[in-house]
Amino acid sequence: MKAVVDYMQSIDPILAAFYATLFTWGLTALGAALVFFFKTMNRAVLDGMLGFTGGVMVAASFWSLLAPGIEMSPGEGFEKVMPAAVGFLLGAVFIFGLDKILPHLHINFKESEAEGIDTGWRRTTLLTLAITLHNIPEGLAVGVLFGGVAAGFEGASIGGAVALALGIGLQNFPEGFAVAMPLRRYGLSRKKSWLYGQASAMVEPVAAVLGAWAVLTFQPILPYALSFAAGAMIFVVVEEVIPETQLDKYTDIATMGFIGGFIIMMALDVGLG
Template sequence: MLGTLSTLNPVFLALLAGLFTWGCTAAGAALVFFFKNLDKKMANVMLGFAAGVMIAASFWSLIAPAIEMSAHLGKLSFVPALVGFLLGGAFLRLVDRVTPHLHLGMPVTDKEGPKTHLRKTFLLVLSITIHNIPEGAAVGVAFGAVVAGQHELLIAAMVLAFGIGIQNFPEGAAVSIPLRGEGFSRTKSFWYGQMSAIVEPIFAVIGAYLVILVTPILPYALSFAAGAMIFVVIEELIPESQREGSTDLATAATMVGFSVMMMLDVALG
């Protein structure tokens, strides 16, 4: 099966992987049809788990390979990873500044970005959408690195997509269920929840295409995606998981998420 997959166009594989991670978000958002409210402790655990997965994926699936690909630079092999990592964080910061959005659990008075009259719902969805961009890009770059016949790179890309899909499931629920609690219908809550991940297949294709078009940027692209993902974890996921108590549970969930992704990446990738 791997032999067949590795012969397919990497951009097409990236699209399939992006659709998979989007589908995982939709599956999580579908929990709104069964629950009207999400227990805060459970929400914190879910966000903490997602943070742990993203931290592990950023290193094991993105930064470490970027450094390995730059081994020919000798003692300066860290440079592409360092430059890409910092640029990834700067890019997300720029997007945050130019896009109006509101983090989960925050009052509308704490919205960020330029002034806007958008409703709280759209601000929440925009926030999650912005922070799904690096996940899609990471999947795309990973599949863009796959050269026909190189099963190891293909497996690593598939593990990354699977790991991001795992953390997208609770993220989808963390968007749709609070919207239901604010009075939206189940259908609308689900719609907004799953739409927050629509950017993932789009940026997966863009990431894969750019890497194939300009192969030398691969280590920079991998670490760029990692930097953007870490920005999301530090700026949003961890702070939100630590609100309103249950700090220890959220922290434990972060460690579990990290451990799960690390095991998947090392054992399978």
């Protein structure tokens, strides 16, 4: 792990962010590849996976994004926390806007409950877009943190950036499986289910590069950018991930999955950061 951290520190930050999110994308593809080996997915397993995803995202939002953003903000008291508050709100509003515009359908919801602009798109496309929607803030978070490290901001560390990428990658593995299996159930071939499943994470490298570039180009925005990514991720967890785990009888499993994901992400960030 030390070798990875040292290597990431030695290369261009935008390239480092790109490589890190190629890793998270790769784990999504690997998780989606399980569709070649399994015909169905147990609902309890799915809810546990989704809970794990939510726990990682919430822990990353605080330990990797909000806390460093507050730490590197100038001033004291309310003045010090204001950039984090503003960025957090803007991130949530940004995903709220996308949620209202982008046609998508959450994994455990009925087709009549599709959100966004009305279209004639197939259910499989809507499901993929739902996962793509919450991969945007994940990629952005990684890119912003790598950009902050390169800009030399106190509170942003290469270890923390690597930990964030690792944590997001870990939750992307079950996420890839969680989107590929329903697609298979709706009639797609194994190959197409895998292609759609891994495609949902293709947005992460793009968002990461844009995030790193923005921070390096406009350095004063870093506290706002970190909090923006946190607000976007929390919105996704509350609006999408948690409700999806509460539609069946496995809510306790989902909750324990959430706790496990939170603990793992917290440990990674503190241990490596």
